[in-house]
C-alpha cells in the first residue's frame with residue numbers, strides 16, 4: 032500500500048474507493064498534506080494524465096496555493112529524479128508516514144473479488160507480452176527491445192511509472208483488458224499482416240492498425256483469407272517472425288478451407304407423390320407445369336399434397352394415415368451389405384430360353400383407348416398385363432397410364448429415395464426389403480429380374496451349381512421358364528407374408544416377359560417391409576418351412592396348409608374330367624378368373640419355384656394333380672349348385688321336356704332351317720351331349736366348334752345383325768356330330784343325366800354369352816389342346832397326365848395361376 036500513497040486519483044478510482052479518515056482533521060490533511068486524500072492506483076487505462084504526471088494534481092494545487100500565500104518561500108529542493116527519494120518541499124505538507132498509514136483504504140474491486148491477483152511468476156511465464164516486475168527493469172527491457180505494437184498503451188505506462196507495484200497492477204489491468212479484447216486480437220493481427228501485404232509498414236503503429244482494421248472490417252472472411260495467403264515479398268522475416276507467421280498461416284489454412292455449402296436434397300416430402308410425370312424429364316415436367324399454370328386463377332394453391340388428398344374422392348387415399356417420411360424419422364439409414372449377391376438390373380436369357388420364348392410367343396395385345404380413357408382400368412392391354420407402347424397403343428406416352436415398366440425405368444434414373452427400396456435385416460427371416468418412399472395402390476415397385484432359364488437348365492443348376500447352397504432364388508415365370516435371381520435385382524429379398532402388401536405379377540413388355548412387384552390395394556407407406564404371398568409349394572414335407580410373417584391369419588407355413596390325404600387315392604378319370612370341366616367353365620365365363628375383379632389386370636402371379644434335384648417328373652405331376660383336384664372340387668360344387676337351380680326352375684315351370692335354353696334350341700334348329708331373326712321358338716329341343724363312349728380325338732373339337740359358331744350366330748341375331756350366308760353355311764354342324772332324335776330325352780332322363788354331369792357331361796352356362804371371334808379362337812385352341820392332352824393322358828398315365836393337362840390349361844389361358852397347375856417354389860431351404 033505504500034506505493035499507493037503517491038499515486039494520483041482519477042474519477043474512476045474515486046468512485047471505486049472509500050476512504051475512512053481517522054485521527055487527522057480533514058482540513059489539515061487537505062491543506063497540509065502533500066499526499067492526496069485518496070490514494071489508489073489508476074484503474075482506468077484512459078486516465079493517462081494521472082499516470083503520466085510526476086506530481087499529483089493535489090500537489091500542483093497546493094503548490095499554486097502556497098505560491099499565492101507565501102511567495103517568498105523559496106523552493107527548498109527541486110523535484111528529485113524518479114530514482115531518488117523525493118525531498119519534501121515542506122515538512123508541514125508531507126504527513127508523517129505513520130499518519131498516512133492510519134488512513135485505511137478499501138478497494139471495492141478487491142472487496143468484490145473482481146480485482147486480478149495473478150502471481151507475477153505465472154504472468155511472466157504465460158503472458159510474455161505483458162510487462163512484469165519493477166518498473167525500472169521493465170523500462171530497461173523496453174529501451175533494449177523495440178516497442179511492441181500490440182501493447183502500445185502498456186508500454187507508455189510502464190515507461191512513465193516509477194512504482195514497481197503500480198506497474199504490476201497496471202499490468203494486471205492491461206491483462207484484463209487484453210483478455211476482454213482477445214477476440215478482436217486475432218483479427219487485428221491479421222489486419223496488420225494484410226497491411227504488410229499491401230505494402231504498409233508494419234511499424235506504423237496502433238493508429239495505422241486501427242485504421243486498417245476499420246477499413247477491412249467489412250471484408251468477408253473468405254476474401255481476407257485468400258489475400259493473406261499471398262506471399263509478402265516486402266516483409267523481412269526474422270526466424271521468430273517466420274515461425275509465428277507459419278503457425279498463423281497453418282491456422283489460417285485450417286480456417287480457410289473453403290466451406291462447401293451443404294444443400295439438403297431430400298426433404299419432408301420425399302417419397303410423397305407429387306405432380307410429376309415419371310416418363311418425362313425434369314425440364315419437360317416443368318414445361319408441362321408451366322403450361323398448365325397459364326390457365327390458373329389467382330386463388331392461393333391448396334396445401335401441397337394434403338390438399339390433393341383431402342379433396343380426393345377415393346376414401347382409401349383420402350384418409351391415409353400420415354407418417355413422417357422415412358429419411359426424416361429413420362435414425363440411421365445404413366446400407367446392408369449382402370455377400371454373394373451379384374446385381375443384375377434386367378433379365379438375361381440363358382441358353383435355349385430365348386429361343387423357347389420366341390418360339391412360344393404367339394399372343395399379342397392391342398388397346399384402342401382414347402385420350403379420355405388414358406389407358407385406365409378398362410384398357411385391354413392393362414387387363415391382359417401387357418405394357419402399352421407405340422406398337423400396341425395409339426396414345427402418346429404422356430397420355431397413357433399403362434406403362435409401369437417405363438415408369439420404373441425413369442424412376443431408377445433418380446436417386447435412391449426415388450427408386451424407393453432398400454435391403455433390411457429382419458430379426459428372424461434373414462434379409463428383407465423395405466420401402467423408402469410411399470407407393471400408390473397397384474403402383475410398380477421393383478422388377479424381379481435375373482437370369483431366365485429353361486427347366487432343364489434349372490435342374491442342372493440345382494444339381495451342379497447350387498448343390499451346396501441353402502438359398503435359391505428361383506421364380507416360376509412362364510410355362511417352361513424360370514427366373515433365377517441368384518444374380519438379380521433386390522426383389523429377390525422380398526419375404527413372404529400370409530397377409531401381404533404387394534403382389535408379384537408377370538407382364539409382357541415389348542414382347543418380352545417381365546415380372547415385377549406391385550403395391551397391393553392398400554398402397555405402401557414409407558418404412559413398410561414389402562411382402563407378397565409366395566404360395567410356396569414345398570413338394571415334400573421335409574421342405575416345409577415355418578412362416579414367421581406375424582400376420583393374424585398366418586397359415587403357419589410358407590405356402591398352403593397341407594390338408595388333403597395322399598394323391599394315390601385320386602381316381603385318374605375323375606380328375607381328368609373334373610379338370611376338363613374346370614377349363615371349359617373358365618372359357619365360358621364361370622371360371623375363377625371371371626369372378627375376380629373384372630377391371631383388374633389379368634394377374635399372372637409369380638410363384639416361387641423350388642426345383643429340387645431330388646424331385647422327379649412324376650412328383651411334379653402329382654403336385655399339379657393335387658392342385659387340379661382341389662380346383663375341380665370347387666368347380667363341382669359350383670356346378671351342383673347350378674344344376675339344382677336349373678331343376679328348381681324346371682319344377683316351377685312344370686315342363687315335361689328338358690329345355691336347356693330357348694337360345695340353344697334355336698341354335699340347333701337354325702342349322703337345319705332358314706334363319707329367322709325372331710327367335711321366339713316354341714319348339715323345345717333337348718340337347719344332351721352325353722355319349723355312351725368317349726369321343727374320338729377331334730370329335731369333341733368339332734362338336735364344340737359348331738356349337739360355338741351357332742351360339743355366336745344367335746348372339747348376332749339377338750343384336751339384330753343380319754346373318755352372314757357364308758357363316759351360316761359354316762355353322763351347319765356335321766350331321767354325325769349333331770344329337771340325333773334318339774338322343775333327345777325326357778325331362779326325367781335329362782335330370783338323371785344332369786346328375787352325371789360331374790362325370791362326363793359338359794357343363795354349358797345358361798347365360799346368354801356373346802361370343803366374338805377372339806373368344807372363338809381361344810376356345811378352339813383350348814379344345815384342340817384338351818384333345819391332345821387327353822390323348823397323352825391315356826398314354827402316360829394319370830399323374831403325369833394331370834400335370835400335362837394343367838399345364839396345357841394354363842398355357843391355353845396364357846395364365847399362370849397361383850398354386851394351380853404350375854410348378855412353383857421359391858427357394859431358400861434352411862435345413
Ligand SMILES: C[S@@+](CC[C@H](N)C(=O)[O-])C[C@H]1O[C@@H](n2cnc3c(N)ncnc32)[C@H](O)[C@@H]1O
Nearest residue numbers: 460461462523524525526527578579580858859
Ligand atoms: C427368396 S428368400 C427371401 C430373402 C431371404 N429372407 C434372404 O435372407 O435371402 C426366401 C426365404 O426367406 C425366408 N422367409 C421369407 N419369408 C419368410 C417368412 N414369412 N417366415 C419365415 N421365413 C421366411 C425363408 O427362409 C425363405 O426360404
